[in-house]
Amino acid sequence: MALKITVIGTGYLGATHAAAMAELGFEVLGLDVVPEKIEMLGRGQVPMFEPGLEELLRKHVAGIEGSTGRLRFTMDWAEVAEFGDVHFVCVNTPQKHGEYACDMSYVDSAVESLAKHLRGPNLVVGKSTVPVGSADRLAARILELAPGGGEVELAWNPEFLREGFAVQDTLHPDRIVVGVRSERAEELLREVYATPIADGSPFVVTDFPTAELVKTSANSFLATKISFINAMAEVCEAAGGDVAKLAEAIGHDDRIGKKFLRAGIGFGGGCLPKDIRAFMARAGELGADQALTFLREIDSINMRQRGQMVELARQALGGGSFLGKRVAVLGATFKPDSDDVRDSPALNVAGQIHLQGGQVTVYDPKGMANARRLFPTLGYADSAVEAVRGADVVLHLTEWREFRELDPRALGEVAAARVILDGRNALDPELWREAGWSYRAMGRPTA
Numbered sequence: 001m002a003l004k005i006t007v008i009g010t011g012y013l014g015a016t017h018a019a020a021m022a023e024l025g026f027e028v029l030g031l032d033v034v035p036e037k038i039e040m041l042g043r044g045q046v047p048m049f050e051p052g053l054e055e056l057l058r059k060h061v062a063g064i065e066g067s068t069g070r071l072r073f074t075m076d077w078a079e080v081a082e083f084g085d086v087h088f089v090c091v092n093t094p095q096k097h098g099e100y101a102c103d104m105s106y107v108d109s110a111v112e113s114l115a116k117h118l119r120g121p122n123l124v125v126g127k128s129t130v131p132v133g134s135a136d137r138l139a140a141r142i143l144e145l146a147p148g149g150g151e152v153e154l155a156w157n158p159e160f161l162r163e164g165f166a167v168q169d170t171l172h173p174d175r176i177v178v179g180v181r182s183e184r185a186e187e188l189l190r191e192v193y194a195t196p197i198a199d200g201s202p203f204v205v206t207d208f209p210t211a212e213l214v215k216t217s218a219n220s221f222l223a224t225k226i227s228f229i230n231a232m233a234e235v236c237e238a239a240g241g242d243v244a245k246l247a248e249a250i251g252h253d254d255r256i257g258k259k260f261l262r263a264g265i266g267f268g269g270g271c272l273p274k275d276i277r278a279f280m281a282r283a284g285e286l287g288a289d290q291a292l293t294f295l296r297e298i299d300s301i302n303m304r305q306r307g308q309m310v311e312l313a314r315q316a317l318g319g320g321s322f323l324g325k326r327v328a329v330l331g332a333t334f335k336p337d338s339d340d341v342r343d344s345p346a347l348n349v350a351g352q353i354h355l356q357g358g359q360v361t362v363y364d365p366k367g368m369a370n371a372r373r374l375f376p377t378l379g380y381a382d383s384a385v386e387a388v389r390g391a392d393v394v395l396h397l398t399e400w401r402e403f404r405e406l407d408p409r410a411l412g413e414v415a416a417a418r419v420i421l422d423g424r425n426a427l428d429p430e431l432w433r434e435a436g437w438s439y440r441a442m443g444r445p446t447a
């Protein structure tokens, strides 16, 4: 009989995973402790913007006309325990307030609430990003709490999905990593992922700590790549070099690769910043803090980029104060194709300038509602043109396609001054300069 799957926590990761599991042919039951989320998902609506996710959900949510009916949602732990053979834990692990460490309370409480009802045989699969050692601790806790005892097992299966590509990354993962303690657990997970495995996704089997570490080390590597190129941008700036050319040239070496070498205002979002900090905190607890002190530098290079963008804007406005100056900000989300503004470098820069007295007007294709909620005192416009109208300087801070397709001539007609600062090195300098703009980006020659 086909496996039945449950997904606990229906945020980014969980909602996508639940829909993807239904797409792979399984009967799926999703659980969340927030009633509004469950109601929305039950109607086939997604609480965030993620390309393709709502379509996938509507294709499978029970009760929607023409759906397969394979996907349902509930708030009832007993129902989830009764229903599922394999239970995926997808709750979030945010940074603790005032500390680097991550807050495990949601994972702990999800595992405990579930375990109490599990009579076995069951596999609980952790997907959340956790400090190494958590799986070992949670396995012991499950054994204590589950009525099914040793029939209830744990596995760790980190998730590598990127916002903006969540559906694609979940259905066609570039690798599947499973930390297991038995052949049975491995076999069950091979069955769950049979389709992507058949399509060629590599399946890597490890122990618990390695599986946990794969996730945090992958994110640390990505963060390091971005801060590396941003450090090169600082050197280019000082030496008169061009970091975009430099990135292109070193990227031809396939040991280095072209991806994740775009210099700019750096990384943000709900993962990279908090993951590298939690990783440092955990290494400290393990007595291996020296191994990760370099991540402190990665973090500070990254945070410095935001301040440098503010300084570039100040220089562009004559070097004095922002008082009375009108600043257009294109982009609010931490990356394009997402409405996520968590730790967004764009909003951080907009906020800093606003707090220094600048009249900031922000426009973002999808992030307006979330940006307004986080930063209600900033000005907001309904389009890029409206944001730029009357601006003394324009800051391009999130690389949405819509901004690359703007007509610099038309924008030049409405701006008070034709000065654009490209915080993402994503616009075509020639195009803007031809239209009479002064174009400036970090680590690139001024003309």
Ligand code: UDX
Pocket: 159, 160, 161, 162, 163, 164, 219, 222, 226, 259, 260, 261, 262, 263, 264, 265, 266, 267, 268, 269, 270, 271, 272, 334, 335, 336
């Ligand atoms: C990341 C990881 O990529 C993903 O594998 C993991 O599962 C979750 O964390 P995500 O947070 O969606 O995914 O964002 P990502 O695409 O990695 O981008 C992170 C940040 O880095 C963004 O703010 C982006 O603008 C920035 N970035 C990316 C750069 O500044 N330069 C680059 O070259 C690439």
